[in-house]
Amino acid sequence: MLFNRLLKNTFFILALGLISCEAQTKKQNTSIVKASTENSIVVGANLTKKYLPLLKEKKIGIVGNQTSVIFKEDGSYVHLVDSLLSSTIKIEKVFSPEHGFRGKADAGEKVKDDIDTQTGLPLVSLYGSHKKPTDEQLKGIEMMVFDIQDVGVRFYTYISTLHYVMEACAENNIPLLILDRPNPNGDYVDGPILEASQKSFVGMHPVPIVHGMTIGEYAQMINGENWLEHQAKCELLVIKMENYNHQRAYHLPIKPSPNLPNDQAINLYPSLCFFEGTNVNAGRGTDYQFQVFGSPDLDSKIFEYSYTPTPNEGAQHPKNEGKVCYGMKLTSAEKLSEINLEWLLDAYRNTKNKNEFFNNFFPKLAGTQKLQQQIESEMSEEAIKATWKKGLEDYLMMRKKYLLYK
Numbered sequence: 001m002l003f004n005r006l007l008k009n010t011f012f013i014l015a016l017g018l019i020s021c022e023a024q025t026k027k028q029n030t031s032i033v034k035a036s037t038e039n040s041i042v043v044g045a046n047l048t049k050k051y052l053p054l055l056k057e058k059k060i061g062i063v064g065n066q067t068s069v070i071f072k073e074d075g076s077y078v079h080l081v082d083s084l085l086s087s088t089i090k091i092e093k094v095f096s097p098e099h100g101f102r103g104k105a106d107a108g109e110k111v112k113d114d115i116d117t118q119t120g121l122p123l124v125s126l127y128g129s130h131k132k133p134t135d136e137q138l139k140g141i142e143m144m145v146f147d148i149q150d151v152g153v154r155f156y157t158y159i160s161t162l163h164y165v166m167e168a169c170a171e172n173n174i175p176l177l178i179l180d181r182p183n184p185n186g187d188y189v190d191g192p193i194l195e196a197s198q199k200s201f202v203g204m205h206p207v208p209i210v211h212g213m214t215i216g217e218y219a220q221m222i223n224g225e226n227w228l229e230h231q232a233k234c235e236l237l238v239i240k241m242e243n244y245n246h247q248r249a250y251h252l253p254i255k256p257s258p259n260l261p262n263d264q265a266i267n268l269y270p271s272l273c274f275f276e277g278t279n280v281n282a283g284r285g286t287d288y289q290f291q292v293f294g295s296p297d298l299d300s301k302i303f304e305y306s307y308t309p310t311p312n313e314g315a316q317h318p319k320n321e322g323k324v325c326y327g328m329k330l331t332s333a334e335k336l337s338e339i340n341l342e343w344l345l346d347a348y349r350n351t352k353n354k355n356e357f358f359n360n361f362f363p364k365l366a367g368t369q370k371l372q373q374q375i376e377s378e379m380s381e382e383a384i385k386a387t388w389k390k391g392l393e394d395y396l397m398m399r400k401k402y403l404l405y406k
Contacts, residue, residue: 045069060145082119094124095126095133095137149181153211156257180240195367198366225398
């Protein structure tokens with residue numbers, strides 16, 4: 001079968017022509033990108049000649065959101081769904097992850113099934129009562145396509161959605177086609193390995209917080225490490241990018257979610273998201289999501305920067321809403337190539353009531369109860385990170401088997 005032949009070939013093709021990093025795009029949050037400059041990264045969705053023949057004459061399901069686009073020659077882009085419909089591909093349903101198909105829902109907000117007003121296609125939520133597609137929802141679908149921009153962080157839930165889509169596809173004998181995209185945090189690996197006792201939708205696999213893989217690579221690891229229920233295998237084909245490597249910087253032209261508005265927020269996210277498991281606000285309800293942090297309980301003499309969270313897009317009821325928060329503004333902080341724990345440690349040291357600093361969500365985010373215990377015992381960042389070393393070494397050895405890019 002053509003699909004299986006391509007599947008076998010895909011995993012053994014060497015990456016061609018990997019080129020050194022070019023300058024970052026000048027503006028944040030722009031809808032215009034240079035799609036066809038020499039040696040620019042070509043995302044999987046743009047390589048239509050490689051996957052359109054696989055979709056012809058089939059009933060297709062799409063797992064996508066606002067980032068599922070094809071970049072055009074003039075610098076604009078078209079949504080993958082619109083492009084496939086114009087190519088007479090028969091799309092049966094669109095499945096949407098956290099934040100919804102158009103990417104407007106607040107973090108953690110349940111997304112309901114709906115009809116897409118622009119195309120009339122039925123929308124099936126994978127962040128409501130069902131995080132995994134049901135047999136009935138997949139009935140009649142002959143191939144699934146997964147195309148979502150990820151940010152390479154364990155608690156960013158798109159990889160959990162990927163897991164459940166793969167599991168459902170395996171159970172229903174439906175091939176899954178992944179259109180790969182860059183990992184903007186793909187140049188490093190860091191953090192504690194998730195322990196089985198902390199498994200949840202914000203961490204399903206024994207990987208570090210920053211896992212250093214693209215969606216396509218991660219899917220191969222899910223299959224290869226037998227992480228699907230009953231050690232099932234999903235029939236998988238990854239459409240690889242061109243001109244990508246893990247050290248290459250990539251500017252995201254479209255916000256991957258409402259509270260990651262720019263490259264700075266995406267880079268700081270693995271470090272500042274720890275605050276989601278504390279009484280400290282991480283910028284939700286401001287124009288600097290994941291670029292500031294603060295709390296009314298932090299010492300204003302030490303943390304001189306202040307702000308007041310108010311409801312906005314993606315944060316209908318932000319933490320510490322309407323209260324003056326004291327903390328730090330990190331919009332000009334240098335780019336990180338490892339997780340920064342000092343901000344979290346400083347906040348804990350200088351909070352008014354240490355007993356109320358952490359909440360029950362913190363161990364799920366960290367993937368271990370140990371990090372909270374280490375912080376409470378006043379261990380240094382260096383000492384804490386030393387306890388991660390063995391787990392990271394073992395993970396890096398495992399990760400090697402599934403890399404599609406250098």
